[in-house]
Amino acid sequence: MISADAFLGPLRDRGVDFFTGVPCSFLTPLINRVVGDPSLDYVAAASEGEAVAIASGAWLAGRETLVMFQNSGLGNAVNPLTSLNHPFNIPTLLVCTWRAGPGLSDEPQHELMGAITPQLFDVLRIPHRPFPTEDAAVAPALDQAVAWMGERHQPYAFIMEKGSVEDDGLAEISMPAPRGGPITDLTVGGDRPGRMAAMEAALGALPGSAAIIATTGKCGRELFTIDDRAQHLYQVGSMGCAAGMGLGVAMNTTNPVIVFDGDGAALMKLGTLATIGSRAPDNLVHLVLDNGTYDSTGGQPTTAPAVDFARAAQACGYAGAWRTDDLGGFTRCLSDALATPGPHLIHMKIAPGSMSGLGRPTVKPPEVARRFKAFLKPFLSSQDA
Numbered sequence: 001m002i003s004a005d006a007f008l009g010p011l012r013d014r015g016v017d018f019f020t021g022v023p024c025s026f027l028t029p030l031i032n033r034v035v036g037d038p039s040l041d042y043v044a045a046a047s048e049g050e051a052v053a054i055a056s057g058a059w060l061a062g063r064e065t066l067v068m069f070q071n072s073g074l075g076n077a078v079n080p081l082t083s084l085n086h087p088f089n090i091p092t093l094l095v096c097t098w099r100a101g102p103g104l105s106d107e108p109q110h111e112l113m114g115a116i117t118p119q120l121f122d123v124l125r126i127p128h129r130p131f132p133t134e135d136a137a138v139a140p141a142l143d144q145a146v147a148w149m150g151e152r153h154q155p156y157a158f159i160m161e162k163g164s165v166e167d168d169g170l171a172e173i174s175m176p177a178p179r180g181g182p183i184t185d186l187t188v189g190g191d192r193p194g195r196m197a198a199m200e201a202a203l204g205a206l207p208g209s210a211a212i213i214a215t216t217g218k219c220g221r222e223l224f225t226i227d228d229r230a231q232h233l234y235q236v237g238s239m240g241c242a243a244g245m246g247l248g249v250a251m252n253t254t255n256p257v258i259v260f261d262g263d264g265a266a267l268m269k270l271g272t273l274a275t276i277g278s279r280a281p282d283n284l285v286h287l288v289l290d291n292g293t294y295d296s297t298g299g300q301p302t303t304a305p306a307v308d309f310a311r312a313a314q315a316c317g318y319a320g321a322w323r324t325d326d327l328g329g330f331t332r333c334l335s336d337a338l339a340t341p342g343p344h345l346i347h348m349k350i351a352p353g354s355m356s357g358l359g360r361p362t363v364k365p366p367e368v369a370r371r372f373k374a375f376l377k378p379f380l381s382s383q384d385a
């Protein structure tokens with residue numbers, strides 16, 4: 001058994017000071033220590049996959065990251081680990097607890113995952129080793145992990161057994177009360193523009209300093225087709241993770257960070273609204289381009305027609321939210337959102353459909369990530385990051 005500080009000190013010496021995750025009782029001493037240290041960032045994520053997305057955004061904005069979760073949550077993280085970190089070459093440390101680990105009789109819901117946890121990391125091609133339980137083992141373990149991430153630009157996992165870290169009491173944790181701002185309705189009710197027209201209008205209204213993260217599917221493909229720039233990040237996979245990544249970026253930068261989300265993708269990780277509301281980065285603008293369908297996969301209906309995204313954002317603590325359905329209203333919302341402290345959400349109703357023969361980004365994901373990271377450099381909140 002080691003103290004939390006015996007792990008966190010050497011971790012910080014290696015530059016890792018951005019933490020996110022979802023708790024497990026095995027992680028309690030570590031999370032509480034991180035939460036109680038104002039010099040460290042801990043983002044309480046709504047799901048493990050969201051945590052991976054937030055950490056990826058933070059990495060793009062110059063931070064070195066650690067994501068903690070229970071092995072039950074490894075399943076929730078598989079999608080972004082395979083379709084975000086892997087294709088984009090985005091590293092992070094993972095600490096995954098091992099419920100139903102060796103010699104541990106545990107609850108029925110942990111049995112199967114406990115039996116396959118290391119193998120699941122093998123299948124994911126994520127190298128792993130036991131979480132160090134002796135002081136002298138911490139530095140070599142971290143050196144090995146950091147060396148792997150430096151060479152391969154991929155995640156590295158520590159698997160933590162029960163009782164690895166001493167419990168030294170609960171830290172004082174205070175969550176800000178949601179401050180949900182006003183909703184402005186600019187709905188007109190006429191013919192709606194398509195996604196591409198909405199994105200073109202947005203690009204015309206955004207300053208050159210804006211970083212843009214586009215959700216998976218035709219959204220990113222259309223953005224690439226309209227214009228391919230260093231400040232665009234096309235999420236080719238990790239559906240639902242654009243807003244989480246946007247949060248990770250916005251927390252660490254001063255420029256406007258714009259998320260082009262889809263209704264289906266936003267619904268897939270609706271909990272991210274709460275995480276964004278609680279962290280409240282004032283430079284984040286979340287655009288939900290709502291065509292009421294999974295347009296990219298053939299136009300199947302989503303449940304969005306029953307959802308009021310502006311009210312959801314307000315309830316989660318966004319500083320402002322708008323509803324609109326025409327280009328004039330959309331650009332007005334956007335300039336209001338950019339002129340006042342966020343986070344803001346704009347629920348833009350659009351028509352389904354896309355141009356025929358739509359291409360795909362020809363710039364490969366690792367390059368997209370690295371030029372995006374370079375673009376952010378002048379805007380980092382901490383200039384030494």
Ligand SMILES: Cc1ncc(C[n+]2csc(CCOP(=O)(O)OP(=O)(O)O)c2C)c(N)n1
Pocket residue numbers: 079195215216217218219237238239261262263264265266291293294295296297302
């Ligand atoms: C986790 C996951 N599930 C399903 C898919 C398949 N998929 C790709 S794009 C897409 C539709 C996204 O819908 P929406 O966010 O509403 O955007 P739209 O296509 O309408 O612009 C789906 C279901 C995926 N890539 N990842």
